[in-house]
Amino acid sequence: MADLQNQHPTVMEPYDLIIVGGGPAGMTAAIYGARAKMRTLLIEKAKHGGQAATTEEVENWPGSGKTTGPELMKQFREHTEHLGVEMIKEDVARVDLKGEIKVIETRKGNRYEGRAVILSPGAHPRTLGVKGEGPLRGKGVSYCATCDADFFTELDVVVVGSGDAAVEESLYLTKFCESVTMIVLHPEGTMDANKASQERAYANPKIKYVWQSAIEEIKGDGIVESVVLKHLGTGDLTEMPTNGVFVFIGTVPNTEFLKDTGLALDSRGYMLADSETMATNLDGVFAAGDARQKWLRQIVTAASDGAIAACAAEKYLAEEEHLRHEVLEPKEPVLAVFWSPASKESLDVLGWAEQANTAAGGTFKLARIDLYKSARLAQRYGVTQVPSVLLFMNGEVVDRLEGNFDDFTHWITEKTVTAAK
Amino acid sequence: MLEVNKETFEAEVLQAKGAVAVDWWSPQCEPCKELMPEVEVMAGKYGSTIKFCKVNVIENRRLALGNKVLGLPTFLFFKDGQKVAELAGPEACTPEAIEAELKKLA
Numbered sequence: 001m002a003d004l005q006n007q008h009p010t011v012m013e014p015y016d017l018i019i020v021g022g023g024p025a026g027m028t029a030a031i032y033g034a035r036a037k038m039r040t041l042l043i044e045k046a047k048h049g050g051q052a053a054t055t056e057e058v059e060n061w062p063g064s065g066k067t068t069g070p071e072l073m074k075q076f077r078e079h080t081e082h083l084g085v086e087m088i089k090e091d092v093a094r095v096d097l098k099g100e101i102k103v104i105e106t107r108k109g110n111r112y113e114g115r116a117v118i119l120s121p122g123a124h125p126r127t128l129g130v131k132g133e134g135p136l137r138g139k140g141v142s143y144c145a146t147c148d149a150d151f152f153t154e155l156d157v158v159v160v161g162s163g164d165a166a167v168e169e170s171l172y173l174t175k176f177c178e179s180v181t182m183i184v185l186h187p188e189g190t191m192d193a194n195k196a197s198q199e200r201a202y203a204n205p206k207i208k209y210v211w212q213s214a215i216e217e218i219k220g221d222g223i224v225e226s227v228v229l230k231h232l233g234t235g236d237l238t239e240m241p242t243n244g245v246f247v248f249i250g251t252v253p254n255t256e257f258l259k260d261t262g263l264a265l266d267s268r269g270y271m272l273a274d275s276e277t278m279a280t281n282l283d284g285v286f287a288a289g290d291a292r293q294k295w296l297r298q299i300v301t302a303a304s305d306g307a308i309a310a311c312a313a314e315k316y317l318a319e320e321e322h323l324r325h326e327v328l329e330p331k332e333p334v335l336a337v338f339w340s341p342a343s344k345e346s347l348d349v350l351g352w353a354e355q356a357n358t359a360a361g362g363t364f365k366l367a368r369i370d371l372y373k374s375a376r377l378a379q380r381y382g383v384t385q386v387p388s389v390l391l392f393m394n395g396e397v398v399d400r401l402e403g404n405f406d407d408f409t410h411w412i413t414e415k416t417v418t419a420a421k
Numbered sequence: 422m423l424e425v426n427k428e429t430f431e432a433e434v435l436q437a438k439g440a441v442a443v444d445w446w447s448p449q450c451e452p453c454k455e456l457m458p459e460v461e462v463m464a465g466k467y468g469s470t471i472k473f474c475k476v477n478v479i480e481n482r483r484l485a486l487g488n489k490v491l492g493l494p495t496f497l498f499f500k501d502g503q504k505v506a507e508l509a510g511p512e513a514c515t516p517e518a519i520e521a522e523l524k525k526l527a
Contacts, residue, residue: 047455054451070451138492138509147450147493147511150479151486222489244491 014101015041017313018114020092021254023050024299025289026120027076028306029313033118034083036314041112042080043104045091049073050122051251051290052299055165056146056172061299069146072299092121097285098262100320115320116313119258119271119280120289120306123251123297128160132218133247140224140244145169148244149176157244158183158227160215162191166248167201173246174206181208181242183215183229210240218245253291266293278309283376284316319374326367328395333419335364335412338378338388340371346387349405353389356412363416364391391415422464422473427484434474434499440526441499442519444475445485450493452511459516463523470527498522 017033019026022044033040047053055069064072081087090106095117097103102117125143127133133141142148149172157177159170162184173180182201184191188211191198201207210229216237217228226241255269264272264281273280273287275294280287288305290297327334337353339346350368357364371378371386381390381397389408391399401411422444425433434441444460446453464473478485478493488497488504494514498506506522508514 047451049451138495138513139489140491142492142510144450144452144493144511147447147452148491150447150449150482151491153482223491 013039014113014115015039016114016317017041017116017118017310018043018102018104018112019118019120020095020104021050021120021122021289021291022048022077022087023120023122023289023302024052024073024076025122025302025306025309026050026118027080028303029118029120029288029310030080030085030087030306031083032307032310033313034080034085036310038116038310038314038317040085041114042085042087043090043092043106043112044087045089048077048080048087051124052302054144054146055168057168058299092257095257095261097282100284102284116284116286116317118278118286118288118306118309118313119263119291120287120302120309121254121257121291123253123290125247126250126252128215128218128247128249130215130217132220133245136218136220136224136245139222140220141218142244142246143248145172145246148246149173152177152244154178155243156181156241157246158210158215158240158242159246159248161248161250162186162193163248163250164193164197167191167193167197169246169248170207171197171200171204174204177206177244179206179208181210181240183210183213183227185212185214185232187212187233215245251290251297255291270294276308277312278305279312279316279376283380284313284320286313316376319377323377326365327369327392330365332365333363333398333415334367334392335415336367336369336390336392338369338371338383338386338390340386343386345405349387349389349408352405352408353412356409360413360416363419393419422461422475425474425476427481430476430481430484433472435502437472437499438501440471442471442473442523442526443497443499444473445478445488445490445493445495445497446475447477447479447493449479452514453494456494456514456516456519460519463516463520467523467527471523496522498526500526 016038017040019029019042022042030040030042052069053073058069058072059066090108092104093107094105102114104112153176156179158181159166160183170180170182212232213229215227216230219226226239229238253269270293271287271291273292278286278288286309288309289302327336337350339350389401390397492510496508496519508518
């Protein structure tokens with residue numbers, strides 16, 4: 001009987017926090033959310049761990065030494081489950097994030113409501129966009145070395161790209177393949193990957209390089225047989241026989257479902273968020289992980305985003321709760337005084353407000369709001385300076401006083417008379 | 422789901438009358454493993470008209486290559502031993518796409 005509510009999520013109270021996307025960012029946010037005693041729901045459409053779950057070698061997660069993506073993500077997931085986070089496997093189709101209650105609808109037709117949302121939808125591999133790539137996908141063209149490396153045992157493959165992923169996955173492929181040829185855009189000796197990975201690649205006799213070149217076309221009848229390479233300096237085209245093409249040229253954010261929702265995205269679809277707090281342009285909505293516009297995309301920075309976003313969400317919920325309780329919900333008129341410890345005048349106004357209210361028989365409820373601690377609130381009500389006094393009736397601003405407080409006592413008396421009517 | 426291999430593929434899939442769906446997977450393929458429970462559900466739903474098989478490509482690499490399976494996950498759909506449809510790669514092998522093929526096949 002006690003679990004009856006849990007069987008009917010659609011009639012439940014809104015969650016404190018809904019997290020969309022169960023990669024390293026989302027799972028870390030869930031861990032922090034659960035530890036902060038927020039009622040947390042984690043929605044993941046496929047496998048927990050995101051892109052990290054298909055990355056074979058992970059050597060830069062502190063404390064784990066040399067581990068694998070699937071193993072590390074299994075530990076993340078167990079940790080998250082252990083803390084009692086509710087996890088569901090569904091694909092988010094539509095969101096409404098503008099209101100005080102955020103609504104998430106899934107492809108299965110379920111609807112979930114939350115007071116705060118963390119978006120950590122991750123990213124997927126970018127495609128080359130060349131002739132032959134589409135038809136030969138799964139026929140020798142691959143974006144996942146751990147999935148497909150086995151097929152190429154003792155065969156020759158090319159890897160497109162020169163970033164961390166391209167180099168790491170090339171090293172992994174050498175365990176299976178006869179040869180791995182990296183197709184690099186840059187002139188000889190220049191790769192985008194970190195130095196340590198580059199040195200391991202150069203030391204591996206199975207890895208060969210074609211410099212300053214790009215793939216023009218992938219050819220094959222049913223399966224990959226060759227690639228046409230274009231030298232970027234001379235423009236010369238050459239055809240090179242190969243059995244497989246592995247593409248690691250960056251990612252595209254999974255933010256299609258966020259278009260036209262009011263959430264700010266950059267021109268490439270990455271979510272824009274404050275790098276200090278992960279706050280997006282929408283109140284109560286935070287962004288984390290690879291789908292956020294950021295400088296470094298790693299498991300450790302995704303986890304960092306998740307931790308920050310969850311703490312920022314917790315602070316947001318506390319502020320909202322405080323606002324509701326102190327300002328919006330009281331039956332009596334509320335005099336909200338925006339103050340700051342640095343402004344002596346604002347401290348005076350606090351004192352005057354208290355005295356005037358007592359003199360008037362306690363008509364008002366007084367709410368003290370620290371401008372700097374509640375910057376977001378201040379912004380919502382257009383408060384830019386201290387002292388500022390806002391009069392709320394039934395949750396609405398009905399009057400305000402800013403700048404000149406010489407006649408403050410008179411102003412309060414006048415409002416007391418009005419309020420009494 | 423019926424586990425088939427290089428010895429049994431001929432009899433269970435190519436010689437089989439009617440519709441057969443073959444799920445090509447490997448223990449290293451995370452998207453494959455993630456898909457498996459949903460495929461099991463579909464096997465229950467369509468099992469009366471479609472035979473569901475799976476092949477671990479690690480143990481049957483030559484069989485996979487013989488069927489031009491060169492990426493995972495891959496789903497092949499057969500009717501009376503003839504290949505009639507195919508989904509290759511994690512982007513193509515969504516539960517929705519698989520179910521759509523099953524409906525056509527049933």
